[in-house]
Each structure stands twice: as C-alpha cells, then as structure tokens.
Amino acid sequence: MGIVNLENITDVVIASLGKSGDITDRQREIMTSLIKHLHGFCKDVNLQHGEFLEGCDFLKRAGQTCDENRQEFILLGDILGVEVLVDMLSNPIEGTESESTVLGPFYRENPPVLPKGASTILKHYDNEETAYYEGYIRDAAGNGVAGVTMDVWEDAPNGIYENLDPEQPEYNLRGRFETDENGHYAFVAVRPVPYPIPDNETAGELLRFMGHHPNRPGHMHFIFSKDGYRPLISQIYDAESDWLDNDSVFAVKDSLIGTFKSAAEALGTDLHFEFDFVLKTDANATSVAAE
Ligand code: BEZ
Ligand code: FE
Numbered sequence: 001m002g003i004v005n006l007e008n009i010t011d012v013v014i015a016s017l018g019k020s021g022d023i024t025d026r027q028r029e030i031m032t033s034l035i036k037h038l039h040g041f042c043k044d045v046n047l048q049h050g051e052f053l054e055g056c057d058f059l060k061r062a063g064q065t066c067d068e069n070r071q072e073f074i075l076l077g078d079i080l081g082v083e084v085l086v087d088m089l090s091n092p093i094e095g096t097e098s099e100s101t102v103l104g105p106f107y108r109e110n111p112p113v114l115p116k117g118a119s120t121i122l123k124h125y126d127n128e129e130t131a132y133y134e135g136y137i138r139d140a141a142g143n144g145v146a147g148v149t150m151d152v153w154e155d156a157p158n159g160i161y162e163n164l165d166p167e168q169p170e171y172n173l174r175g176r177f178e179t180d181e182n183g184h185y186a187f188v189a190v191r192p193v194p195y196p197i198p199d200n201e202t203a204g205e206l207l208r209f210m211g212h213h214p215n216r217p218g219h220m221h222f223i224f225s226k227d228g229y230r231p232l233i234s235q236i237y238d239a240e241s242d243w244l245d246n247d248s249v250f251a252v253k254d255s256l257i258g259t260f261k262s263a264a265e266a267l268g269t270d271l272h273f274e275f276d277f278v279l280k281t282d283a284n285a286t287s288v289a290a291e
Contacts, residue, residue: 010039062202069163071105075203078102078249079212091230095140097280101251103233104221105198106161111151111174119188122172125157127193131271132263134186137179137224138278144183145279151176151223152187159195191260191271192218194242197249207248214248217241222277230282236275 004012013035017028041047065072077083083102091100114120121130137148153174155161162172179185196214199207207214218241224232237244237257244252263272 010036013039058202058205065201070198072202074105075197076206078104078197078251079203079206079210081250084249084251087233095280096278097140097230098232098234098277099253099255100232100234101253101256102235102249103223104249104251106155106163107151107153107221107223108163108171108174111153111176112171114175114177114187116177116180116184117186117188118175118177120152120173120175121188121190122169123156123167125190128157129191129260129271130188130269131191131260131273132186132188132267132269133220133273133275134184135274135276137183137185138276139229139281140278144179144181145226145229146179146181146183147226148179148183148185148229148279149176149225150179150185151225152189152220154189154192154220155195157190157193159193164198188269189220191273192220192238192241194218212248213246215243216247216249217243217252224277224279226279228281229279232277232279234277236273 002012014032017023017031023031062072062076074083077086087100087102093099112120119130121128133152137145137150139145151174153161156165156168156173158165160168162168162170162174173189175187175189177185177187194215194217197203197216199214204214218238219235222232222234222236224234235251235256237252239257239259244257258273258275260271260273263269
C-alpha cells in the first residue's frame, strides 16, 4: 500500500519501517510513535507548506548556532520542557531519594578539587552575598554516605557563568568536593542570582514565538556520584528568588527549594544554606562525575 491519501498516509509511512533493512524493536517503537505524533500535529494545526519551510529553516539555523560551547538543541528542548520531562522519565522517584532536574548547558568537566569547607569564590562583586552551604548526603535508610563526589557550579553575582564571561577567572564558582566519613559536605560560594538563558539566537526566537521569557530563578547546580548509587544531577533553589514559579525551563521542583538564613559569625559568610540529599542505591551504577 504505497499509494497515499490523507486518510492512509500515516499507516503507509509506518508500514515502511524495516522494509529495506533491519531495525530493532526499540527503533520501531520510537519511529512508529514519532510518525503518529508528527502527522497528528500537522493535521491538528492544518500545517501549511510555507509554515513547514519556515520550520525547516529554523532547524537549519539552530544547527548553525551549535559549536563547542553552545548546544542549541538542548536549549530548545529546555524551553519546550522536554529535558525536564525526559529527566523525570529517566529518574523516576520510587522512594525517599532526592529529585533530579536538568543538567543545563553550563557544566564544566574537571572542576578544581577542593577540601571540605573551602570557597569556590575567585572573584568578588559589590552585590555578592557569600553563603556557607552544608548538609548530609544519606542513603534510603538515613545513614550518611561517605566519599560521595559532588560537583557544584553556579552563576556569578553578575548573572553569568564563568565559562561565558571573559572577566571571570577560570572555574570561578565551581568546585569538586567529597562528603566526609559521616556523609557531611560543606563549601562556601555565593547566593545564586536569577539569570536569562542564552536567548540571542533561535532559542530567543522560540521564546518570543511562545510569548515566554528567558529567566531562571537563582539556583546552585550539583552532580553527586558514587559507585553503587544512582548518580544524581540536581539543583537547589532559593525560596526568595524571582521566577521560582515561572522558570523558563520548567526545572523547579518543590522538594528542591531551600532557604538562605543569616549566618552565625563563626561561619565567616553572610548567609547559611543547609540542605540534605538522599541517594538511591543501584548496584550497577558507576560514578558520573567527569574526570
Ligand atoms: C541552567 O540551569 O544552567 C540551564 C538549564 C537549562 C537551560 C539553560 C540553562
Ligand atoms: Fe544554571
């Protein structure tokens, strides 16, 4: 049945799958659903040929925007809520483990390895509020997990990540720490400020087409890694930040919101942020922190 009409076109394309070469069950599953949804979308909005060409041109320009430092398709996925959806499908919550959320495009491999309690601040700003971050990484039974590697990174008080800002020292506000024998972690950094995701190219075009803004609430990124535990990629959010209930990439989870309090003098910072995380055991899991 190769002759198409408006009624049979979806079935004809699906029937072509695997006709001229081997495909796996998973490839068939993915392509069948993709074709059904894509055709359904075109019919839903009665897509016209000029609009199809505009879409193709948009994707072409998105591809041309990608380079070593910019992955435009992840950004487009974020703006459409796809990265956070895929993250929730990939890391379903089955018990008391902490929720994950999007990695985002600003992670850098091999951050400086720092001792517990050290500062990630390599440049100071007039508007900065320094903060002592600490807490426990526990397993499902509530026991502290020793030797968890944790990478942390955040934007500077000017709202820019170090790798996008030539005015900041390399690896400013990034570090790799390890929990102590009780599962306790601690480091010094700044209170994260809200910032706009890169919106100068096709990501911005899509946001404007959707009538949405580029802003993210203030957050600190984490990756926790230890053999035998499911890796956790997550963020914590400042309960007092703007954009908390209107994040441009939909990545805020209630359970990841915490409160910055005034710090006791002995801590030597302006603020104190305490937050515990729970890791899920997974016998097959190996560390994800990039070395
Ligand atoms: C971030 O949190 O760094 C981020 C996440 C998604 C898109 C852009 C930035
Ligand atoms: Fe971020």
